[in-house]
Amino acid sequence: xxxxxxxxxxxxxxxxxxxxxxxxxxxxxxxxxxxxxxxxxxxxxxxxxxxxxxxxxxxxxxxxxxxxxxxxxxxxxxxxxxxxxxxxxxxxxxxxxxxxxxxxxxxxxxxxxxxxxxxxxxxxxxxxxxxxxxxxxxxxxxxxxxxxxxxxxxxxxxxxxxxxxxxxxxxxxxxxxxxxxxxxxxxxxxxxxxxxxxxxxxxxxxxxxxxxxxxxxxxxxxxxxxxxxxxxxxxxxxxxxxxxxxxxxxxxx
Ligand code: PEP
Numbered sequence: 483x484x485x486x487x488x489x490x491x492x493x494x495x496x497x498x499x500x501x502x503x504x505x506x507x508x509x510x511x512x513x514x515x516x517x518x519x520x521x522x523x524x525x526x527x528x529x530x531x532x533x534x535x536x537x538x539x540x541x542x543x544x545x546x547x548x549x550x551x552x553x554x555x556x557x558x559x560x561x562x563x564x565x566x567x568x569x570x571x572x573x574x575x576x577x578x579x580x581x582x583x584x585x586x587x588x589x590x591x592x593x594x595x596x597x598x599x600x601x602x603x604x605x606x607x608x609x610x611x612x613x614x615x616x617x618x619x620x621x622x623x624x625x626x627x628x629x630x631x632x633x634x635x636x637x638x639x640x641x642x643x644x645x646x647x648x649x650x651x652x653x654x655x656x657x658x659x660x661x662x663x664x665x666x667x668x669x670x671x672x673x674x675x676x677x678x679x680x681x682x683x684x685x686x687x688x689x690x691x692x693x694x695x696x697x698x699x700x701x702x703x704x705x706x707x708x709x710x711x712x713x714x715x716x717x718x719x720x721x722x723x724x725x726x727x728x729x730x731x732x733x734x735x
Pocket of ligand 1: 491648652654655656692693695714716717
């Protein structure tokens with residue numbers, strides 16, 4: 483069984499000093515919670531400060547994106563090699579980037595490969611829109627994004643990755659997937675990851691659910707068989723809530 487895993491995506495929130503203060507609160511709030519991999523993903527400009535604040539703690543730092551190329555003329559972009567040493571994780575293929583910035587599976591796949599080659603663990607996000615769910619296409623869309631995102635990876639590389647299922651209609655809307663919907667899709671994701679690697683490897687890949695995870699629904703979500711953890715947006719900016727969510731996943735057996 484994969485380790486319990488909770489990651490906070492701060493998105494484009496917090497100034498540099500707010501990020502450091504938030505990291506400090508989380509460091510004391512999360513102290514003593516064992517058995518859960520804890521990751522926070524601040525904006526790029528705060529990564530170094532947050533990493534310094536968290537040095538010596540169990541909390542890992544992740545980036546919210548990176549480029550697929552290792553260097554060069556890509557104005558405004560950040561390479562994996564620049565994150566190495568600060569970040570252990572990177573969120574890739576977030577639906578906000580797919581939707582607002584037009585990121586496609588092949589580009590996301592190139593980033594996933596570069597992250598793994600750089601020694602940074604990718605958190606590959608997949609998820610359908612409301613329209614796709616209403617049209618009965620959710621499973622096919624998620625399967626396609628998984629196949630696209632993990633294309634060409636060896637079984638060992640898949641084992642070093644994390645997958646987050648984030649239905650687009652549940653992100654930032656306060657409308658989380660029902661536990662039944664989440665379990666159904668997470669089961670399919672586990673199966674597909676297994677088909678792309680092996681059943682044994684798939685059972686070790688942390689599968690996260692994301693989309694309006696909060697202090698009210700986290701315990702129920704944490705009880706689901708194929709859900710190893712959560713990718714938390716809004717609630718990750720509230721230290722008490724993020725700590726409560728992390729504790730909930732710590733109860734998972
Ligand atoms: C996210 O953007 O990754 C996310 C899950 O956001 P929220 O928890 O706010 O829905």
